[in-house]
Amino acid sequence: MASKEILRVSDLCVDLFTQRSVIRPVDGVSYSVAAGETLAIVGESGSGKTVLNFAPLGLMPTGVNVDLSGSILFNDTELVGIAEPALRKLRGGSIGTIFQDPMSALNPARTIGRQIAEVSELHMGLSSSQAESRALDLLKLVRMSDPDARLKQYPHELSGGLRQRVMIAIAVAAEPQLLIADEPTTALDVTVQAQIIALLKDLQKRLNMAIVLITHDMGVVAGIASRVAVMYAGRVAEYGPVGDVLVEPRHPYTMGLIDAIPRADDAPGSLFRGLPGAPPILGAPIPGCAFAPRCHAAIESCHITRPALVSTVQPLVSAACPIINKHNHGGAYVQH
């Protein structure tokens, strides 16, 4: 772990002000990513994963005002409170982004060759012919079949998997140091998902990028990430190396999530394991542990005081649960 730290987020809070209400979808989140490393952010929909990553980059829809507090250091540049022009230079430049729905992020009226070339013109100062040839190189880099013909095609002529490859080509066009991928494979089939994951891994190795990958699929986490932050209702529930968190989860929520994944030895027709209840609808910060109403292990204090993220028996893993360290080992989530 001697590689350079690219991104350090500390105690980040995001408040969203909308026409109707105020919500805090991100409440005191901290993590860091180093060059060449992948951090996965997992959580259910509405847990604040997208806001966490895109609100600081100024990528929120109009009609929503954002207040940030805490700190985000990107290569020693503070992003909280940074001016919009400086941010614009980072977006698409040294920070690449990929969205879940490539169709809405691509311009339907332009060829994909043009769209890829544009990024190189904008951020690398290439001439238009240089950018064209770079677009071709990029399509080869993302292993598009028949790249010459693809340059002249429009987004709607491509399948979901190919569009996502185009998005990746655009995201890495300026050779970013950090790639933020928001559910890049959620809309894809497992077969195509496997291809995209393999591609991302390969690109990471070549460009020594740091990747923040947002997903709700534990399989994707296991396949690509070295560390993982599990989010619940805008907070980090558990944070640590993938090998520890997925194999021996310590937070009751992580345990429940992993336990709910169907296993090969589950008998056909047997009931599915899972968590009771539903995640809360975000609004004002929740006083105690947000997971307490669904937690089998909750004690009284869980409902009153917010548990801090503290390290567990495994020093690299931290979890926000007061009873974690009382167990000598957290792997037992016995329910049946």
Add this chain to the structure above:
Amino acid sequence: MSSTKSVLRVENLVTRFKSVERGKWVKAVDGVSIELRPGEIVGLVGESGCGKSTLGRSIVGLERPQSGRILLDDIDLSGLGGRKLRETRRAIQYVFQDPYASLNDRQTIGEAITEALVIIGIHDRTRQRRRVHELLDQVGLPDTVAERYPRELSGGQRQRVAIARSLAVEPRVLICDEPVSALDLSIRSQVMNLFLTLQKDLGVACLFIAHDLALVRQAASRVYVMYLGKIVEQGTSLDVYERPTHPYTRALLASIPSADPRIEATREVPALLGDIPSPTNPPSGCRFRTRCPSAVEACAVAEPPTVWVGPGHGAACIFAAQIRATEVVPQPEPQRLPQQLSA
């Protein structure tokens, strides 16, 4: 098991759409035969765009098949029309992927379910109210939900409401089109368990369409694997998942990511390269040959028939018997690459 009479039988169904290429057709479902027995959950899996939804929609009459037969309790639905068809076909219900869109956002939940009751001729107010209560209870929702609007409910609750409404007409078959794909991880199991309970308690047969193979493995007793409009493998879940015989099923199963990083660390190349080809111009012969690791020249010549490798276990591949016998997928000779064949 095979002695039980089927509640739903689909024979050689073909459904096509006008293609965006002028004058061409997309055969989204191309000669599919499937069968559901009473109280059985049957999975239908395959990549997106292979025709799963079209098959389901054709069965309930949302698409008009070009040919083939749909038999409900041995009654051929194509022989019926108008009101009689509506009343007979009602025994097959459809659960949509997006539970929000499948409810009218101007109706309360109570009104939506009551409307289903009115449709089957229950006009008595007290009877309606009692039945709405019963149905909500059956899907695990409190009575108070009846006064709410769909937008006030969570995704999981909406899907339960959609299920409750289908149950109002006392169906014998439920066609569930990716019913939990839009739901959250921790909610999915709850809704899946609801399906399992309903199937046990009410004996409703269920065609469970999904692209999540792990989910289907646990829920379904039998599985159909679909590729580009055709069923390529079928059998009991145990057979298909433990001894997959079609190269496509094998690739599909090998692509399922594991949540265990120790297993993922050993994964090398993706099991299946490329995308599903356009159904407007499907490959000749075996449709999977352009992506198949075992394809040989013969695969391009004629469509491989379903080979029965075990009781109820069939695969449409010329190597089915060999794969089944040896558990090893035959490798092609290097000079015969499938891409060259497709020219």
Add this chain to the structure above:
Amino acid sequence: MKFLREFLSYTSSLPRLAIWAVGTFLFLGIFAPWLTPHDPNAQNLLQAHLGPSFAHWLGTDHVGRDTLSRLILSARTSVVGMTLVLVLALSVGVTIGTVAGYRRGWVEEGLMRIVDVGLAMPSLIVALAVIGIFGTGYWNMILALALAWWPGSARISRAVAVNVMNRPHIESLRVLGASPARIYFHHLLPATLGAVLVYATADAGAVALAIATLSFLGLGIQPPTPEWGQMLVDALPYLESSPRQVILPGLALTLAVIGFNLLGESIALNRVPTPLSRKILRQRRITAAAWKKA
């Protein structure tokens, strides 16, 4: 009460100018008889071509009629005419459009062919042709404009209806075995009508303009009924001496048309969120500040 509050909060998000223009237009149109200070048709040649005075706020015209009263009553002529045209055009258009959207297949093909022919001809030409055949007159004008306008609403209705029919909630009714009548009357028609009325708002301005145009040409509203187009014709010969008589009706008409256009457009675009106002933002900040302390 709840409905009123919802309506008010909704209108507050629309452009002010449009709300004022359309609101005033409709208000005048509905209450005109009680609002006019003078009899709009009372001639008094001794008081012709007067400038604004306390008795006649906006002066009088060439035969001494009170301009303000005539402008107000013209709004009523316009509102009534416009409403009649739209009700007729929408009834035909929505019926044909929803039937086409419901039935699909050859019924749709046939109906839409007819609609296409109607759409291919400019509205005003159609109206002129109809008046040419049937002669001038109030009801002939209404009929002529309705004939010119229904194809547009038919096409929009069909588009909306097809969209509604493909929505899963209608599909799930079909699967439940609901009768065609139930689907059509309980679900398709109300949903389509709602959406089509939005488009009709933008059209209302164009209809008002068409009524004025026809009247200007002497083919629509006949004297002595006050009407903006006609007021323009009457005043034209005196353009140099009293331009006010031309400008005022022209201005009224323009405001009404622009108002309807802006309104229709902003209703259609209402989904696009607008930035938060300072006031709301300040309120929200106060709420959030309270969290930080806790």
